[in-house]
Amino acid sequence: MSSPAPAATLSALVAARLLDAPLAALAWVLLERGVPVLGAGRDLATAASLLDALVGALPADRRSDAAAPGETGRLVRVAGTLAADSPPGVLQAALAATTVRSGFAAAIDADDLSGVLGVLAHQGLSDDAASFLGVVLVVERRPETGDTARLVAAHYLRPLVRDAGGHPRRRRPAVLASWEPDGDRWDDFSWGITPDLAERARMRAGDFEAERERRAAVLSGHGHHGHGHDGHAHDGHAHGGPVG
Numbered sequence: 001m002s003s004p005a006p007a008a009t010l011s012a013l014v015a016a017r018l019l020d021a022p023l024a025a026l027a028w029v030l031l032e033r034g035v036p037v038l039g040a041g042r043d044l045a046t047a048a049s050l051l052d053a054l055v056g057a058l059p060a061d062r063r064s065d066a067a068a069p070g071e072t073g074r075l076v077r078v079a080g081t082l083a084a085d086s087p088p089g090v091l092q093a094a095l096a097a098t099t100v101r102s103g104f105a106a107a108i109d110a111d112d113l114s115g116v117l118g119v120l121a122h123q124g125l126s127d128d129a130a131s132f133l134g135v136v137l138v139v140e141r142r143p144e145t146g147d148t149a150r151l152v153a154a155h156y157l158r159p160l161v162r163d164a165g166g167h168p169r170r171r172r173p174a175v176l177a178s179w180e181p182d183g184d185r186w187d188d189f190s191w192g193i194t195p196d197l198a199e200r201a202r203m204r205a206g207d208f209e210a211e212r213e214r215r216a217a218v219l220s221g222h223g224h225h226g227h228g229h230d231g232h233a234h235d236g237h238a239h240g241g242p243v244g
Contacts, residue, residue, distance in 0.1 A: 007052045014219045018050065018139070019151040020186045023177045025215035027135055027154070028057050029208065031075070033201035036104035036134035040116050044081055046139045046149040047107050051077070055105060062103075075103045082119055083109035091123035104133070112138055113155050113173060128168070132159045135176070144181040152179045156193065159200070
């Protein structure tokens, strides 16, 4: 019996133009720092491959492990795919095991951000609870690329915050990047919320940007490869220290 094909690495997916290096590096840093990442699209195999690559880029002691499901600091990943007809409670059970540092990943059968939010609502999450689920990566096959998969949009669900008086302040999701068919390229809009992303990652903004740039260089083949898949920082973690 032949062995299964090895999972694609982030650098391989960048080379295949599923996404570009800056966007892959952004998702990589955020997931490693505990920010949830959701992969969505009707092309479930590609969405799952993207999540596999992101998880595979984490330090070994951070990756999800069925043999150690409750081990502190390990990523929590929902098995299979969440869809509109998935039994309610599956997501809640996974989130109950998630900590701010462990991170969370799930594949969702939905066309776009609206569809993802619909699946989350079906799973019993309120809009406020869903706002903490981080990055949503939407993949799709388009005629413009000969039916080759592209990451067409990356969104960031901005978490509910409270003002000094304890009143909730809800913010609309932000677009991190979108695919532009003309030129087959990605427009990066994440610079507009870099301070928010850095705070969520518990890093100083300058350190966050530098680490993202370093990893983007690694993924595009122009940077120094550290340890681990796709080249981690030398200590196996992002360089910047926590804020506060």
